[in-house]
Amino acid sequence: MMERQTAQDDHTEDAWLSQLEVSGLECIRQDIILFQDVSFKLHSGDLLQIDGVNGSGKSSLLRLIAGLMQPSAGEISWQGNEISSCRYEYQQEISYIGHLNGVKDALTAVENLRVMVALAGSKPELPLSKALDQIELAGMESIPLSRMSAGQKRRVALARLFITKAAIWLLDEPFTSLDASGKLVIERLIVEHCARGGIIIFSTHQPMEIKDCSIMHIHLGKK
Amino acid sequence: MTSYWNTFRVIFLRDIILASRYRAELANPLIFFIMVIVLFPFAFGSDPDLLRRVTAGMIWITALLASSLSLEGIFRSDYADGSAEQMVLSGYPLTLLVAAKIAAHWCLTGLPLIIIAMLTAYLLSLPAQALQALFLTLFLGTPVLSLIGAIAVALTVGLRSGGMLLSLIILPLYMPILIFSMLAVENAMADIPFDAELYFLSGMLVLSITLAPIATAYSLRIRMS
Numbered sequence: 425m426m427e428r429q430t431a432q433d434d435h436t437e438d439a440w441l442s443q444l445e446v447s448g449l450e451c452i453r454q455d456i457i458l459f460q461d462v463s464f465k466l467h468s469g470d471l472l473q474i475d476g477v478n479g480s481g482k483s484s485l486l487r488l489i490a491g492l493m494q495p496s497a498g499e500i501s502w503q504g505n506e507i508s509s510c511r512y513e514y515q516q517e518i519s520y521i522g523h524l525n526g527v528k529d530a531l532t533a534v535e536n537l538r539v540m541v542a543l544a545g546s547k548p549e550l551p552l553s554k555a556l557d558q559i560e561l562a563g564m565e566s567i568p569l570s571r572m573s574a575g576q577k578r579r580v581a582l583a584r585l586f587i588t589k590a591a592i593w594l595l596d597e598p599f600t601s602l603d604a605s606g607k608l609v610i611e612r613l614i615v616e617h618c619a620r621g622g623i624i625i626f627s628t629h630q631p632m633e634i635k636d637c638s639i640m641h642i643h644l645g646k647k
Numbered sequence: 648m649t650s651y652w653n654t655f656r657v658i659f660l661r662d663i664i665l666a667s668r669y670r671a672e673l674a675n676p677l678i679f680f681i682m683v684i685v686l687f688p689f690a691f692g693s694d695p696d697l698l699r700r701v702t703a704g705m706i707w708i709t710a711l712l713a714s715s716l717s718l719e720g721i722f723r724s725d726y727a728d729g730s731a732e733q734m735v736l737s738g739y740p741l742t743l744l745v746a747a748k749i750a751a752h753w754c755l756t757g758l759p760l761i762i763i764a765m766l767t768a769y770l771l772s773l774p775a776q777a778l779q780a781l782f783l784t785l786f787l788g789t790p791v792l793s794l795i796g797a798i799a800v801a802l803t804v805g806l807r808s809g810g811m812l813l814s815l816i817i818l819p820l821y822m823p824i825l826i827f828s829m830l831a832v833e834n835a836m837a838d839i840p841f842d843a844e845l846y847f848l849s850g851m852l853v854l855s856i857t858l859a860p861i862a863t864a865y866s867l868r869i870r871m872s
Contacts, residue, residue, distance in 0.1 A: 425801035490736055493872040524729025531661070542657035547740025568668070632809040 439619035442468050442503065442517065443590045444489070449498035451484045456486055459644045463496070468591075468621035472640045473628070480645030482627040483523065486594045489625060490520040502592075516545045519590035522599060525581035529570040533561055533580050536569065537587060544588040555586040559609065565596065574601040585613060593617060595626035654739050655747045662751035664726075672720060676713040677759055683709045684767045695772060702771045703781050703832040707788075709819055714789060715814065717859045718796040722804040722867065723778055731804075735871050741864035749797045749860065754796050755837040757789035780835035784828035794859035795820045801866035824851060 458481030466472060474482045487493045489500055491503060491507050491514065491601040496552075500507050508512045527536045537552045554560050560570040565591050569577050578601050611634055616622055618637045632639070666673045687705050691697055725731040734744045761782070768781055799816040803809035833845035 460859060474672055492732060492735060512738055512740065515736050518736065520732070520736050522729060522732060524727075524732065526729035526733040527666060528661070528724075528728065530665050535664065539657060539661050543737040543739065543744070544653045545654075586661070590735070 436589065438466055442466075442621075443624055444592060444624050445501045445504075447499050447501075448494050449485070449488060449500065451482075451488060451493075452496045452562060453484060460497075462642070462643060462644070466623050466625070466640075468623065469618050470619050470623050470640060471624075471637050472625045472642060473627065473632075474644060475627075475631075476644035481550055482487045482644060483596050485644065486520070486522070486625065486627065490518060490594050491515065492520075494565075512545075514525045515591055518592045518594060519544075519584055519588055519593040520596075521581055521584065522596045523600075525577055526584075527569055527577060527581050529577075530568055532566050532568050533572075533583075536580055537583055540584050543587045544584075544590070546589045548601060550586055550588055552587065555583050558586050559583045560605065560642055575603055578602055579606055582610060584618075591622050593624045593626070595624065595628075597628055598626060599628055599630050609645055649662045651739065654737075655743055658744050658747035658754055662748055663755065666751075666755045671754060676756055677763060679716060680709050680713040680760060680763060682772075688771070698771055699773060699836075700767055701787070703777055703836075704779065704829055706768055707784070707825055707828055707832075709762055710760050710785065710789065711792065711825060714756060714758060714792040715796060715817055715821075717752070718793075718800050718817070719804075719810065719813065720757070721752050721797055721800050722742075726804045726870070731867060732871060735868055739870040741867065744795065744868045745801070745863045745867065746860040749793050749863070753793040757793055760789060761785045774836060774837065777832050778834045779798075780832045781828075783792055783845055784831050784848060787845065787852050788824045788828050791824055791848075791851050792821060792853045792854040797863045798859055798866055801863045801870060804867075804870055822840050824848065826828045 430617050435621075444466045444572060446465075451458040456478075462485065464472065473643045476482050484493065487494050491511065494508075502510070502517070502537070526538070534552050537555060541547075541552075549559070553562070553565065553590055558566060559582065561576060561579055564572070564576070570609045572580070582598060592626055598610055602610065607630070611632065615625075615634055615636045617624060658799075669728050684706065686699060687701075691701065698736075719720065722731060723736070735741055737744060764785055765778065765782055768778055773781065796817050802816070803813045827844045827847045831848075832839040834841035834844065
Protein backbone atom coordinates (compact mmCIF):
# COMPACT_ATOMS: atom_id res chain seq x y z
CA MET A 425 0.00 0.00 0.00
CA MET A 426 2.83 2.34 0.87
CA GLU A 427 4.45 1.59 -2.43
CA ARG A 428 1.33 2.53 -4.30
CA GLN A 429 1.22 5.85 -2.49
CA THR A 430 4.76 6.85 -3.41
CA ALA A 431 4.26 5.72 -6.95
CA GLN A 432 1.25 7.95 -7.27
CA ASP A 433 3.26 10.86 -5.98
CA ASP A 434 5.73 10.20 -8.74
CA HIS A 435 2.94 10.32 -11.20
CA THR A 436 1.95 13.84 -10.29
CA GLU A 437 5.51 14.99 -11.03
CA ASP A 438 5.94 13.02 -14.20
CA ALA A 439 2.76 14.13 -15.85
CA TRP A 440 1.42 11.53 -18.18
CA LEU A 441 -2.11 12.64 -18.55
CA SER A 442 -3.48 10.36 -21.15
CA GLN A 443 -7.03 9.71 -21.99
CA LEU A 444 -8.11 7.04 -24.40
CA GLU A 445 -11.71 6.72 -25.38
CA VAL A 446 -13.31 4.03 -27.49
CA SER A 447 -16.90 4.49 -28.49
CA GLY A 448 -19.28 2.27 -30.42
CA LEU A 449 -16.48 0.24 -31.92
CA GLU A 450 -17.40 -2.49 -34.37
CA CYS A 451 -15.14 -4.95 -36.08
CA ILE A 452 -16.05 -7.06 -39.09
CA ARG A 453 -13.60 -9.68 -40.35
CA GLN A 454 -14.38 -11.87 -43.35
CA ASP A 455 -18.03 -10.77 -43.25
CA ILE A 456 -18.43 -11.92 -39.65
CA ILE A 457 -19.18 -9.37 -36.96
CA LEU A 458 -16.59 -10.01 -34.26
CA PHE A 459 -17.87 -7.41 -31.86
CA GLN A 460 -20.20 -4.46 -31.87
CA ASP A 461 -20.70 -1.39 -29.81
CA VAL A 462 -17.59 -1.71 -27.66
CA SER A 463 -17.12 1.43 -25.61
CA PHE A 464 -14.84 2.34 -22.75
CA LYS A 465 -12.87 5.26 -21.45
CA LEU A 466 -9.44 4.94 -19.89
CA HIS A 467 -7.45 7.48 -17.95
CA SER A 468 -3.89 7.59 -16.70
CA GLY A 469 -3.16 4.65 -14.45
CA ASP A 470 -5.89 2.38 -15.81
CA LEU A 471 -5.32 -1.28 -16.51
CA LEU A 472 -7.80 -3.01 -18.79
CA GLN A 473 -7.93 -6.71 -19.51
CA ILE A 474 -9.75 -7.92 -22.60
CA ASP A 475 -11.47 -11.24 -21.95
CA GLY A 476 -13.06 -13.56 -24.42
CA VAL A 477 -12.79 -16.99 -25.99
CA ASN A 478 -10.49 -17.69 -28.95
CA GLY A 479 -11.69 -15.88 -32.03
CA SER A 480 -13.76 -13.37 -30.12
CA GLY A 481 -11.73 -10.49 -31.48
CA LYS A 482 -9.29 -9.69 -28.67
CA SER A 483 -6.35 -9.27 -31.03
CA SER A 484 -8.48 -7.34 -33.50
CA LEU A 485 -9.55 -4.92 -30.78
CA LEU A 486 -5.91 -4.33 -29.85
CA ARG A 487 -4.94 -3.86 -33.50
CA LEU A 488 -7.80 -1.38 -33.92
CA ILE A 489 -6.66 0.59 -30.89
CA ALA A 490 -3.08 0.54 -32.18
CA GLY A 491 -4.36 1.96 -35.46
CA LEU A 492 -3.19 -1.00 -37.52
CA MET A 493 -6.75 -1.61 -38.71
CA GLN A 494 -9.63 0.73 -39.41
CA PRO A 495 -12.86 0.08 -37.50
CA SER A 496 -15.96 -0.55 -39.58
CA ALA A 497 -17.87 1.67 -37.19
CA GLY A 498 -17.13 3.65 -34.10
CA GLU A 499 -14.31 5.88 -33.02
CA ILE A 500 -11.10 5.73 -31.03
CA SER A 501 -9.84 8.97 -29.63
CA TRP A 502 -6.76 9.92 -27.70
CA GLN A 503 -6.70 13.18 -25.72
CA GLY A 504 -10.00 13.97 -27.39
CA ASN A 505 -8.72 13.62 -30.97
CA GLU A 506 -9.49 10.82 -33.41
CA ILE A 507 -6.33 8.74 -33.61
CA SER A 508 -6.09 8.89 -37.39
CA SER A 509 -6.00 12.70 -37.20
CA CYS A 510 -2.91 12.72 -35.01
CA ARG A 511 -1.29 9.49 -36.17
CA TYR A 512 2.39 10.14 -35.47
CA GLU A 513 1.87 11.91 -32.16
CA TYR A 514 -0.34 9.01 -31.08
CA GLN A 515 2.07 6.38 -32.35
CA GLN A 516 4.87 7.90 -30.30
CA GLU A 517 2.69 7.35 -27.26
CA ILE A 518 1.88 3.70 -27.85
CA SER A 519 3.84 0.51 -27.60
CA TYR A 520 2.15 -2.45 -29.27
CA ILE A 521 3.31 -6.00 -28.77
CA GLY A 522 1.34 -8.46 -30.83
CA HIS A 523 1.48 -12.16 -31.49
CA LEU A 524 4.47 -11.58 -33.71
CA ASN A 525 7.52 -10.43 -31.85
CA GLY A 526 8.62 -7.90 -34.44
CA VAL A 527 12.27 -8.74 -33.90
CA LYS A 528 14.82 -10.00 -36.40
CA ASP A 529 16.25 -13.48 -35.93
CA ALA A 530 19.48 -12.62 -37.69
CA LEU A 531 20.22 -9.65 -35.45
CA THR A 532 21.54 -9.77 -31.90
CA ALA A 533 19.47 -8.56 -28.96
CA VAL A 534 21.32 -5.23 -28.83
CA GLU A 535 20.95 -4.65 -32.56
CA ASN A 536 17.25 -5.37 -32.26
CA LEU A 537 16.89 -2.95 -29.38
CA ARG A 538 18.72 -0.27 -31.34
CA VAL A 539 16.20 -0.63 -34.16
CA MET A 540 13.32 -0.44 -31.66
CA VAL A 541 14.70 2.78 -30.22
CA ALA A 542 15.13 4.27 -33.67
CA LEU A 543 11.55 3.38 -34.58
CA ALA A 544 10.03 4.60 -31.34
CA GLY A 545 10.92 8.20 -31.94
CA SER A 546 11.96 8.85 -28.36
CA LYS A 547 15.26 8.65 -26.56
CA PRO A 548 15.74 5.36 -24.70
CA GLU A 549 14.74 5.46 -21.04
CA LEU A 550 17.51 3.04 -20.17
CA PRO A 551 20.88 2.23 -21.69
CA LEU A 552 20.44 -0.81 -23.92
CA SER A 553 22.66 -3.07 -21.82
CA LYS A 554 20.61 -2.17 -18.74
CA ALA A 555 17.46 -3.13 -20.59
CA LEU A 556 18.99 -6.54 -21.28
CA ASP A 557 19.69 -6.90 -17.56
CA GLN A 558 16.07 -6.18 -16.85
CA ILE A 559 14.87 -8.95 -19.11
CA GLU A 560 17.48 -11.29 -17.64
CA LEU A 561 19.44 -11.65 -20.86
CA ALA A 562 22.63 -10.01 -19.64
CA GLY A 563 25.68 -11.56 -21.27
CA MET A 564 23.78 -12.51 -24.41
CA GLU A 565 24.37 -9.20 -26.21
CA SER A 566 26.19 -10.67 -29.16
CA ILE A 567 24.14 -13.79 -29.77
CA PRO A 568 21.76 -13.63 -32.71
CA LEU A 569 18.13 -14.28 -31.84
CA SER A 570 18.05 -17.29 -34.11
CA ARG A 571 20.08 -19.08 -31.44
CA MET A 572 17.76 -18.10 -28.62
CA SER A 573 14.67 -19.93 -27.37
CA ALA A 574 11.13 -18.73 -28.05
CA GLY A 575 10.87 -17.37 -24.52
CA GLN A 576 14.11 -15.43 -24.83
CA LYS A 577 12.94 -13.92 -28.13
CA ARG A 578 9.71 -12.90 -26.45
CA ARG A 579 11.75 -11.20 -23.75
CA VAL A 580 13.66 -9.22 -26.33
CA ALA A 581 10.35 -8.16 -27.90
CA LEU A 582 9.04 -7.12 -24.48
CA ALA A 583 12.20 -5.11 -23.83
CA ARG A 584 10.52 -2.53 -26.06
CA LEU A 585 8.51 -1.62 -22.97
CA PHE A 586 11.64 -0.76 -21.01
CA ILE A 587 13.39 1.32 -23.56
CA THR A 588 10.63 3.49 -24.93
CA LYS A 589 8.60 6.09 -23.17
CA ALA A 590 5.21 5.15 -24.54
CA ALA A 591 2.34 5.96 -22.20
CA ILE A 592 -0.10 3.46 -23.66
CA TRP A 593 0.84 -0.20 -23.80
CA LEU A 594 -1.13 -2.58 -25.95
CA LEU A 595 -0.13 -6.12 -25.08
CA ASP A 596 -1.54 -9.07 -26.94
CA GLU A 597 -0.90 -12.21 -24.90
CA PRO A 598 2.34 -10.82 -23.45
CA PHE A 599 3.06 -13.96 -21.43
CA THR A 600 3.21 -16.33 -24.39
CA SER A 601 6.22 -18.64 -24.05
CA LEU A 602 7.55 -16.79 -20.99
CA ASP A 603 8.64 -18.78 -17.94
CA ALA A 604 7.57 -17.98 -14.39
CA SER A 605 10.33 -15.45 -13.75
CA GLY A 606 9.71 -13.75 -17.07
CA LYS A 607 6.04 -13.49 -16.22
CA LEU A 608 6.90 -11.93 -12.87
CA VAL A 609 9.11 -9.33 -14.54
CA ILE A 610 6.31 -8.31 -16.88
CA GLU A 611 3.72 -8.25 -14.10
CA ARG A 612 5.98 -6.00 -12.05
CA LEU A 613 6.45 -3.80 -15.10
CA ILE A 614 2.70 -3.54 -15.62
CA VAL A 615 2.13 -2.46 -12.03
CA GLU A 616 4.91 0.13 -12.22
CA HIS A 617 3.65 1.52 -15.48
CA CYS A 618 0.12 1.95 -14.15
CA ALA A 619 1.45 3.56 -10.99
CA ARG A 620 3.38 6.05 -13.13
CA GLY A 621 0.18 7.00 -14.89
CA GLY A 622 0.40 4.86 -17.99
CA ILE A 623 -2.49 3.07 -19.61
CA ILE A 624 -2.32 -0.64 -20.34
CA ILE A 625 -4.71 -2.71 -22.39
CA PHE A 626 -3.86 -6.37 -22.57
CA SER A 627 -5.28 -9.78 -23.27
CA THR A 628 -4.18 -13.00 -21.67
CA HIS A 629 -5.48 -16.45 -20.89
CA GLN A 630 -3.09 -16.93 -18.02
CA PRO A 631 -3.97 -16.17 -14.42
CA MET A 632 -2.46 -12.88 -13.32
CA GLU A 633 -1.13 -12.08 -9.92
CA ILE A 634 -1.41 -8.35 -9.79
CA LYS A 635 -2.42 -7.12 -6.40
CA ASP A 636 -1.41 -3.49 -6.37
CA CYS A 637 -3.60 -2.40 -9.25
CA SER A 638 -7.26 -2.90 -9.88
CA ILE A 639 -7.87 -4.51 -13.22
CA MET A 640 -10.85 -3.48 -15.29
CA HIS A 641 -12.34 -6.09 -17.56
CA ILE A 642 -14.08 -6.00 -20.86
CA HIS A 643 -15.68 -9.10 -22.30
CA LEU A 644 -15.89 -9.76 -26.01
CA GLY A 645 -18.15 -12.31 -27.67
CA LYS A 646 -20.90 -14.36 -26.09
CA LYS A 647 -20.80 -14.69 -22.34
CA MET B 648 13.06 12.91 -30.52
CA THR B 649 16.12 11.78 -32.37
CA SER B 650 16.43 13.09 -35.86
CA TYR B 651 14.83 11.72 -38.98
CA TRP B 652 18.22 11.19 -40.51
CA ASN B 653 19.32 9.00 -37.63
CA THR B 654 16.27 6.77 -37.99
CA PHE B 655 16.82 6.55 -41.74
CA ARG B 656 20.42 5.51 -41.09
CA VAL B 657 19.50 2.87 -38.50
CA ILE B 658 16.92 1.23 -40.77
CA PHE B 659 19.26 1.43 -43.77
CA LEU B 660 22.10 -0.18 -41.80
CA ARG B 661 19.74 -2.76 -40.35
CA ASP B 662 18.90 -4.00 -43.84
CA ILE B 663 22.54 -3.99 -44.88
CA ILE B 664 23.51 -6.03 -41.80
CA LEU B 665 20.61 -8.43 -42.36
CA ALA B 666 21.69 -8.95 -45.96
CA SER B 667 25.28 -9.54 -44.91
CA ARG B 668 24.03 -12.34 -42.63
CA TYR B 669 21.94 -13.94 -45.39
CA ARG B 670 24.59 -13.80 -48.10
CA ALA B 671 23.07 -16.57 -50.21
CA GLU B 672 19.88 -14.59 -50.68
CA LEU B 673 21.92 -11.59 -51.68
CA ALA B 674 23.96 -13.55 -54.22
CA ASN B 675 20.97 -15.24 -55.90
CA PRO B 676 20.00 -12.48 -58.33
CA LEU B 677 23.63 -11.80 -59.18
CA ILE B 678 24.32 -15.45 -59.94
CA PHE B 679 21.17 -15.55 -62.04
CA PHE B 680 22.41 -12.49 -63.92
CA ILE B 681 25.84 -13.96 -64.60
CA MET B 682 24.40 -17.31 -65.68
CA VAL B 683 22.02 -15.82 -68.21
CA ILE B 684 24.69 -13.54 -69.68
CA VAL B 685 27.13 -16.44 -69.96
CA LEU B 686 24.53 -18.62 -71.67
CA PHE B 687 23.58 -16.03 -74.29
CA PRO B 688 26.69 -16.30 -76.50
CA PHE B 689 26.33 -20.08 -76.48
CA ALA B 690 22.82 -19.75 -77.86
CA PHE B 691 23.55 -16.99 -80.38
CA GLY B 692 26.92 -18.22 -81.57
CA SER B 693 30.10 -16.27 -81.27
CA ASP B 694 29.60 -13.85 -84.17
CA PRO B 695 31.06 -10.64 -82.64
CA ASP B 696 28.90 -8.34 -84.79
CA LEU B 697 25.71 -9.99 -83.66
CA LEU B 698 26.84 -10.05 -80.03
CA ARG B 699 27.74 -6.39 -80.15
CA ARG B 700 24.22 -5.57 -81.31
CA VAL B 701 22.36 -7.66 -78.72
CA THR B 702 24.65 -7.36 -75.69
CA ALA B 703 23.24 -4.14 -74.28
CA GLY B 704 19.67 -5.35 -74.71
CA MET B 705 20.23 -8.66 -73.08
CA ILE B 706 22.12 -7.07 -70.20
CA TRP B 707 19.25 -4.72 -69.58
CA ILE B 708 16.60 -7.45 -69.80
CA THR B 709 18.57 -9.70 -67.47
CA ALA B 710 19.20 -6.85 -65.02
CA LEU B 711 15.48 -6.13 -65.03
CA LEU B 712 14.59 -9.75 -64.31
CA ALA B 713 17.32 -10.14 -61.69
CA SER B 714 16.11 -7.01 -59.96
CA SER B 715 12.50 -8.22 -59.92
CA LEU B 716 13.72 -11.56 -58.53
CA SER B 717 15.22 -9.80 -55.55
CA LEU B 718 12.28 -7.46 -54.97
CA GLU B 719 10.16 -9.80 -52.88
CA GLY B 720 12.84 -9.83 -50.24
CA ILE B 721 12.30 -6.15 -49.41
CA PHE B 722 9.29 -6.77 -47.16
CA ARG B 723 8.84 -10.55 -47.00
CA SER B 724 10.66 -11.28 -43.76
CA ASP B 725 9.51 -8.03 -42.14
CA TYR B 726 5.93 -9.01 -42.84
CA ALA B 727 6.39 -12.53 -41.52
CA ASP B 728 8.08 -11.63 -38.23
CA GLY B 729 6.02 -8.58 -37.35
CA SER B 730 8.76 -6.00 -37.99
CA ALA B 731 6.54 -4.42 -40.64
CA GLU B 732 3.80 -3.94 -38.04
CA GLN B 733 6.24 -2.17 -35.78
CA MET B 734 7.35 0.06 -38.66
CA VAL B 735 3.77 1.00 -39.42
CA LEU B 736 3.33 1.87 -35.74
CA SER B 737 6.57 3.83 -35.50
CA GLY B 738 6.58 7.38 -34.28
CA TYR B 739 8.31 8.31 -37.54
CA PRO B 740 6.61 8.62 -40.93
CA LEU B 741 6.39 5.24 -42.63
CA THR B 742 7.49 6.95 -45.86
CA LEU B 743 10.88 7.66 -44.31
CA LEU B 744 11.36 4.06 -43.11
CA VAL B 745 10.28 2.65 -46.44
CA ALA B 746 12.65 5.01 -48.26
CA ALA B 747 15.52 3.71 -46.12
CA LYS B 748 14.60 0.13 -46.99
CA ILE B 749 14.42 0.90 -50.70
CA ALA B 750 17.76 2.69 -50.59
CA ALA B 751 19.30 -0.34 -48.89
CA HIS B 752 17.74 -2.63 -51.48
CA TRP B 753 19.28 -0.65 -54.32
CA CYS B 754 22.70 -0.63 -52.66
CA LEU B 755 22.47 -4.39 -52.17
CA THR B 756 21.16 -5.38 -55.60
CA GLY B 757 21.35 -2.41 -57.99
CA LEU B 758 24.95 -1.41 -57.32
CA PRO B 759 26.51 -4.90 -57.60
CA LEU B 760 24.37 -5.49 -60.67
CA ILE B 761 25.77 -2.39 -62.36
CA ILE B 762 29.34 -3.47 -61.62
CA ILE B 763 28.81 -6.99 -62.94
CA ALA B 764 26.90 -5.68 -65.94
CA MET B 765 29.75 -3.36 -66.88
CA LEU B 766 32.27 -6.19 -66.58
CA THR B 767 30.25 -8.59 -68.70
CA ALA B 768 29.51 -5.89 -71.29
CA TYR B 769 33.22 -5.24 -71.57
CA LEU B 770 33.96 -8.96 -71.93
CA LEU B 771 31.33 -9.22 -74.67
CA SER B 772 33.20 -6.42 -76.50
CA LEU B 773 30.59 -3.70 -76.36
CA PRO B 774 32.06 -0.56 -77.96
CA ALA B 775 33.34 2.09 -75.56
CA GLN B 776 30.71 4.75 -76.35
CA ALA B 777 27.96 2.17 -75.80
CA LEU B 778 29.57 1.12 -72.52
CA GLN B 779 29.26 4.67 -71.30
CA ALA B 780 25.59 4.87 -72.30
CA LEU B 781 24.90 1.49 -70.73
CA PHE B 782 26.50 2.59 -67.47
CA LEU B 783 24.53 5.84 -67.35
CA THR B 784 21.22 4.15 -68.14
CA LEU B 785 21.80 1.44 -65.56
CA PHE B 786 22.83 4.02 -63.01
CA LEU B 787 19.66 6.04 -63.59
CA GLY B 788 17.39 3.08 -64.27
CA THR B 789 18.09 0.51 -61.56
CA PRO B 790 17.01 2.80 -58.69
CA VAL B 791 13.71 3.27 -60.52
CA LEU B 792 13.35 -0.51 -60.69
CA SER B 793 13.78 -0.76 -56.90
CA LEU B 794 11.46 2.18 -56.23
CA ILE B 795 8.61 1.08 -58.49
CA GLY B 796 9.08 -2.53 -57.46
CA ALA B 797 8.74 -1.64 -53.78
CA ILE B 798 5.21 -0.30 -54.33
CA ALA B 799 4.12 -3.56 -55.93
CA VAL B 800 5.88 -5.68 -53.31
CA ALA B 801 4.23 -3.77 -50.48
CA LEU B 802 0.87 -4.44 -52.15
CA THR B 803 1.45 -8.16 -52.60
CA VAL B 804 3.54 -9.09 -49.55
CA GLY B 805 2.13 -12.07 -47.69
CA LEU B 806 -0.21 -13.14 -50.50
CA ARG B 807 0.03 -16.76 -51.53
CA SER B 808 0.22 -16.07 -55.26
CA GLY B 809 2.07 -12.82 -54.67
CA GLY B 810 5.00 -13.58 -56.97
CA MET B 811 2.82 -13.96 -60.03
CA LEU B 812 0.82 -10.84 -59.23
CA LEU B 813 4.01 -8.93 -58.57
CA SER B 814 5.42 -9.66 -62.04
CA LEU B 815 2.11 -8.70 -63.63
CA ILE B 816 2.10 -5.37 -61.84
CA ILE B 817 5.72 -4.35 -62.31
CA LEU B 818 6.69 -5.54 -65.79
CA PRO B 819 4.44 -3.03 -67.61
CA LEU B 820 5.78 -0.27 -65.35
CA TYR B 821 9.35 -1.24 -66.20
CA MET B 822 8.74 -0.95 -69.96
CA PRO B 823 9.49 2.78 -70.36
CA ILE B 824 12.80 2.35 -68.54
CA LEU B 825 13.81 -0.49 -70.82
CA ILE B 826 12.75 1.30 -74.00
CA PHE B 827 14.54 4.57 -73.24
CA SER B 828 17.66 2.83 -71.99
CA MET B 829 17.87 0.79 -75.18
CA LEU B 830 17.32 3.87 -77.31
CA ALA B 831 20.17 5.59 -75.50
CA VAL B 832 22.55 2.69 -76.09
CA GLU B 833 21.53 2.39 -79.76
CA ASN B 834 22.10 6.10 -80.30
CA ALA B 835 25.47 5.85 -78.61
CA MET B 836 26.46 3.00 -80.90
CA ALA B 837 25.44 5.09 -83.93
CA ASP B 838 27.38 8.08 -82.52
CA ILE B 839 24.23 10.14 -82.09
CA PRO B 840 23.75 12.16 -78.89
CA PHE B 841 21.56 10.37 -76.36
CA ASP B 842 20.92 13.24 -73.95
CA ALA B 843 17.16 13.19 -74.50
CA GLU B 844 16.87 9.60 -73.32
CA LEU B 845 19.02 10.33 -70.27
CA TYR B 846 16.84 13.32 -69.42
CA PHE B 847 13.79 11.13 -69.65
CA LEU B 848 15.36 8.50 -67.37
CA SER B 849 16.43 11.19 -64.91
CA GLY B 850 12.89 12.50 -64.92
CA MET B 851 11.57 9.02 -64.16
CA LEU B 852 14.10 8.70 -61.36
CA VAL B 853 13.17 12.01 -59.75
CA LEU B 854 9.48 11.21 -60.10
CA SER B 855 9.84 7.82 -58.49
CA ILE B 856 12.11 9.05 -55.69
CA THR B 857 9.46 11.61 -54.85
CA LEU B 858 6.36 9.47 -55.15
CA ALA B 859 7.31 5.81 -54.75
CA PRO B 860 8.12 5.88 -51.00
CA ILE B 861 4.77 7.55 -50.31
CA ALA B 862 2.90 5.01 -52.45
CA THR B 863 4.83 2.14 -50.86
CA ALA B 864 4.00 3.35 -47.36
CA TYR B 865 0.30 3.53 -48.24
CA SER B 866 0.36 0.08 -49.82
CA LEU B 867 2.04 -1.39 -46.77
CA ARG B 868 -0.51 0.20 -44.48
CA ILE B 869 -3.29 -1.34 -46.56
CA ARG B 870 -1.67 -4.78 -46.42
CA MET B 871 -1.33 -4.54 -42.64
CA SER B 872 -4.99 -3.86 -41.97
